[in-house]
Amino acid sequence: MTCLLGAIADDFTGATDLAGLLARSGARVSLRIGVPQAPPEDPAPFEVIALKIRTAPVATAKTEAIAALDWLHAAGAQRFFWKYCSTFDSTPQGNIGPVAETLMDRLGARQTVYCPAFPENGRSVYMGHLFVGRTLLAESPMRDHPLTPMRDSNLVRLLAPQVTGPVGLIDRLCVAQGSDAVRAELRKLAEDGVAHVIVDAVADADLTTIASACGEHALMTGGSALAMPLPALLRKDGMLGDTARALPAPDLRPETIVLSGSCSEMSNRQVAAYLAQGRPGLRLDPLILAREGAQSALDWLQSQDLAQAPLIYATSQPDAVRAAQAALGAAEAGEIVEQTLAACARMAFEMGARRFVVAGGETSGAVTQALGVTRLDIGPEIAPGVPWCYCDIGGHAAALTLKSGNFGAETFFRDALDQLERT
Numbered sequence: 001m002t003c004l005l006g007a008i009a010d011d012f013t014g015a016t017d018l019a020g021l022l023a024r025s026g027a028r029v030s031l032r033i034g035v036p037q038a039p040p041e042d043p044a045p046f047e048v049i050a051l052k053i054r055t056a057p058v059a060t061a062k063t064e065a066i067a068a069l070d071w072l073h074a075a076g077a078q079r080f081f082w083k084y085c086s087t088f089d090s091t092p093q094g095n096i097g098p099v100a101e102t103l104m105d106r107l108g109a110r111q112t113v114y115c116p117a118f119p120e121n122g123r124s125v126y127m128g129h130l131f132v133g134r135t136l137l138a139e140s141p142m143r144d145h146p147l148t149p150m151r152d153s154n155l156v157r158l159l160a161p162q163v164t165g166p167v168g169l170i171d172r173l174c175v176a177q178g179s180d181a182v183r184a185e186l187r188k189l190a191e192d193g194v195a196h197v198i199v200d201a202v203a204d205a206d207l208t209t210i211a212s213a214c215g216e217h218a219l220m221t222g223g224s225a226l227a228m229p230l231p232a233l234l235r236k237d238g239m240l241g242d243t244a245r246a247l248p249a250p251d252l253r254p255e256t257i258v259l260s261g262s263c264s265e266m267s268n269r270q271v272a273a274y275l276a277q278g279r280p281g282l283r284l285d286p287l288i289l290a291r292e293g294a295q296s297a298l299d300w301l302q303s304q305d306l307a308q309a310p311l312i313y314a315t316s317q318p319d320a321v322r323a324a325q326a327a328l329g330a331a332e333a334g335e336i337v338e339q340t341l342a343a344c345a346r347m348a349f350e351m352g353a354r355r356f357v358v359a360g361g362e363t364s365g366a367v368t369q370a371l372g373v374t375r376l377d378i379g380p381e382i383a384p385g386v387p388w389c390y391c392d393i394g395g396h397a398a399a400l401t402l403k404s405g406n407f408g409a410e411t412f413f414r415d416a417l418d419q420l421e422r423t
């Protein structure tokens, strides 16, 4: 089988989100952690490479994205997808725009679209403005994100400083007219030299319209939901068979660890709900970690019964995050927490944990890397955009779920454990 679509995700939760939505089609989806060392062998029709480049220096992000593109090309992909966050998480420098431009250069692509909409999770784009539910992005809790605070909701304005050349907009009025209208507008913009086009979408049907209109584009960029219509479109074109997907759940021991480094409003609620059930929990304080190191957290973990699925979390309210950042710097505070949670994951594995529930994109990157995971198979979805993933850790079957900070119901941690019991 050759690869039909090669996708590059800027973080690990985003990658499992994308892989999970593609897997809904029944097609085989393979998720690689980082660019594989070995050349492609028996590629899946949908290959997703997870990178940890959302907040990396621009040059690093570009280099890693190009390496991923080259691997996907070697796997046979002719079409590519650059996946970033449905809340357009980025800094004024990037990395959404710079990576898109680099990939376009490599592919000789004249134009690409940008659409982070994910209607099922309440993200919609209207007149170029990104909404989280009924709230504009910059008025949502994303304005307090520890690493990528989003203080503008206008995607044209957000993308403009990240790319060279003008940024265009195809608004909902055009999208509502169907894919021919969108295709015609894209052509018109291309003739005017507009290479970067934000496209509105408020419902899944809009995403199908956009994906159909971009059939000739070598590169599409967006949130996971924009890729969701692609398997059906490829099937319609006779390029993808009716592959039945039967992925048996591994037989896993009950030992579980729950790790949360996300400070989103939803993760705060999920942590509170889990603790309210009487589950054992340890709160990490970055200021204490900076002074004293991670040993006391590891000692606490060592004393736990992993069958009780204990929780270790740095999840905090915006005031506490600001205080830690003021004392340590935002990057340093984040790094200390990520490395501590990664060390806890490693120790939990050594204590017998084979089920890992992780909240937070950067956090998931650090934990997955610490566990030495290189490939994930996609299992059942716990919540929209959050599947269980199966993998091998040091020769042992294991299950991991990597939850985007904002995703999942308040009961997510419990939902995840229940879901695994049912499979």
Ligand SMILES: Nc1ncnc2c1ncn2[C@@H]1O[C@H](COP(=O)(O)OP(=O)(O)O)[C@@H](O)[C@H]1O
Binding pocket: 013, 145, 146, 147, 261, 262, 263, 264, 267, 286, 314, 315, 316, 320, 321, 322, 324, 325, 333, 334, 335, 336, 337, 338, 359, 360, 361, 362, 363, 364, 403, 404, 405, 406
């Ligand atoms: N109490 C805290 N103070 C400062 N930074 C924190 C704290 N807790 C977690 N962090 C950092 O905040 C970042 C959260 O990002 P991430 O894991 O991607 O979550 P999300 O999915 O919500 O974006 C991580 O780098 C994490 O280490």
Ligand SMILES: O=C(O)[C@@H](O)C(=O)COP(=O)(O)O
Binding pocket: 011, 013, 014, 015, 017, 018, 084, 085, 086, 087, 118, 223, 224, 360, 361, 362, 385, 403, 404, 405, 406
């Ligand atoms: O698109 C999304 O919202 C997610 O797939 C995603 O990228 C989540 O990132 P984090 O919130 O940093 O986990």
